[in-house]
Amino acid sequence: xxxxxxxxxxxxxxxxxxxxxxxxxxxxxxxxxxxxxxxxxxxxxxxxxxxxxxxxxxxxxxxxxxxxxxxxxxxxxxxxxxxxxxxxxxxxxxxxxxxxxxxxxxxxxxxxxxxxxxxxxxxxxxxxxxxxxxxxxxxxxxxxxxxxxxxxxxxxxxxxxxxxxxxxxxxxxxxxxxxxxxxxxxxxxxxxx
Ligand SMILES: [Fe+2]
Ligand SMILES: [Fe+2]
Numbered sequence: 001x002x003x004x005x006x007x008x009x010x011x012x013x014x015x016x017x018x019x020x021x022x023x024x025x026x027x028x029x030x031x032x033x034x035x036x037x038x039x040x041x042x043x044x045x046x047x048x049x050x051x052x053x054x055x056x057x058x059x060x061x062x063x064x065x066x067x068x069x070x071x072x073x074x075x076x077x078x079x080x081x082x083x084x085x086x087x088x089x090x091x092x093x094x095x096x097x098x099x100x101x102x103x104x105x106x107x108x109x110x111x112x113x114x115x116x117x118x119x120x121x122x123x124x125x126x127x128x129x130x131x132x133x134x135x136x137x138x139x140x141x142x143x144x145x146x147x148x149x150x151x152x153x154x155x156x157x158x159x160x161x162x163x164x165x166x167x168x169x170x171x172x173x174x175x176x177x178x179x180x181x182x183x184x185x186x187x188x189x190x191x192x193x
Contacts (some may be wrong), residue, residue, distance in 0.1 A: 025068045029091070033064070036091040039125050044098050051166050052173025056094050059165060064090035065138040066161040071154075079153070081131055088153045089136030092122035093158060112145040 017156045029037065036042060046057030049157055054062075069091045071081040082088035096117025097110065105116070107188045123129050136155045141147040 013124075021069065021072065021124055024072070027082060028068055028083055029064060032039055032087040033091045035126050036088065036095075036122070041095050041098060041125065042091075042120060045095065045128050048098060049102070050094070050097065051169035053176055054169040054173065056097055058096055058190065059169060060091060060103075062165045062169075063093065063158065063161045063185045066165060070157050070161065074153070081157070082152075084131075085132035085136060088122065088126055089140070089154065089162065090158050091163050092118050092125070092133070093137050093140045095121040095161060105123040108145070109156050111141060112147070115139070115141055115147060 042057060042060075045060055046055050048056045052061045052081040064087060067086050068083060071083050071086055074081050094114065094121075096114035098121075100110050100114070104113055115138050119134055122133065122137055126133070132152055132154060135151055136158050139148050139150045139155050140159045142149045142159055150159050
């Protein structure tokens with residue numbers, strides 16, 4: 001039988017490491033992305049639904065956290081990554097989605113139009129927007145729509161983190177929706193009894 005004390009110590013260490021990493025990510029986000037985080041656009045982002053039951057703001061923070069986490073892992077492998085560009089790129093990648101229903105006539109149109117719009121917003125929010133961040137934002141939708149493929153390792157990171165988090169949100173949203181339907185059906189059946 002395993003030593004329970006040993007096991008709980010390991011779990012505690014893992015939990016503490018995870019918390020430390022989250023704190024480091026938060027610090028990096030504030031250090032490099034404060035202009036975006038404090039903007040009115042970011043406030044608005046938390047009011048617009050995205051990927052079923054999430055908001056643009058929640059999705060944006062998740063994509064940024066995942067992207068920076070991948071950067072830390074790559075740095076451990078001595079792979080150079082530009083964290084400021086990743087933070088700015090990830091924080092701005094979907095801001096062009098704000099007001100989607102008024103701006104775009106279809107899903108297809110918003111898919112192809114919002115990256116360029118996000119670049120415009122990023123230029124307004126960030127003093128001296130790095131060219132790499134611009135490319136990250138403009139190409140993040142690849143391989144969807146008519147987007148060009150990312151042209152940097154940072155672009156690949158944000159584009160992959162975007163897909164990963166979008167799918168997670170959509171699946172979770174569908175599960176919640178089907179649970180709500182199930183419980184409504186149960187209520188209705190019980191009501192009929
Ligand atoms: Fe997007
Ligand atoms: Fe996104």
